[in-house]
Amino acid sequence: MEEMLQEPHFWVEIGLAIFVIFAGPKIWRALTSFLDQRSMKIKADLDEAQKLKDEAQALLAEYQRKQRDALREAEEILSSAKAQAQREIKEAKANLDASLARREAAALEKIAQAEAHALAEVRREAVDIASAATIQLLGRTLDDSKANALIDQSISELNRKLH
Numbered sequence: 001m002e003e004m005l006q007e008p009h010f011w012v013e014i015g016l017a018i019f020v021i022f023a024g025p026k027i028w029r030a031l032t033s034f035l036d037q038r039s040m041k042i043k044a045d046l047d048e049a050q051k052l053k054d055e056a057q058a059l060l061a062e063y064q065r066k067q068r069d070a071l072r073e074a075e076e077i078l079s080s081a082k083a084q085a086q087r088e089i090k091e092a093k094a095n096l097d098a099s100l101a102r103r104e105a106a107a108l109e110k111i112a113q114a115e116a117h118a119l120a121e122v123r124r125e126a127v128d129i130a131s132a133a134t135i136q137l138l139g140r141t142l143d144d145s146k147a148n149a150l151i152d153q154s155i156s157e158l159n160r161k162l163h
Contacts, residue, residue: 004010138147 142150
């Protein structure tokens with residue numbers, strides 16, 4: 001045993017044992033206190049992270065709802081615009097049809113007027129030609145006595161035809 005007392009390792013082990021006996025509880029308390037504080041900080045960080053996660057999910061759900069509402073509103077606007085465009089197309093077509101009908105009626109009226117004018121012109125020319133031909137024919141074939149008899153007959157018939 002005396003040899004053991006002379007060994008430096010022995011004295012280091014004894015010193016360590018005494019140190020652990022006296023300082024161990026204090027170190028243990030400090031270590032457990034540090035670990036407790038650390039675990040409480042970790043728990044607080046986890047609670048904060050969960051809170052932030054819940055808030056982020058709520059915000060995400062809100063933005064998704066707003067996006068759906070915006071898409072629905074955009075579809076409604078698009079649908080309304082298409083319906084308005086269809087109404088305007090129908091109205092424009094109706095206006096065009098009415099305008100074409102008016103132009104067609106005006107053109108038909110102008111054609112009818114031109115036909116009436118041409119027919120009157122043809123009749124006038126025919127009367128002029130017939131009158132000229134009659135004058136020439138009567139001038140060659142009628143003598144004065146026959147001409148006076150035709151004039152008297154025409155005058156007598158004129159009164160009957162006019163009334």
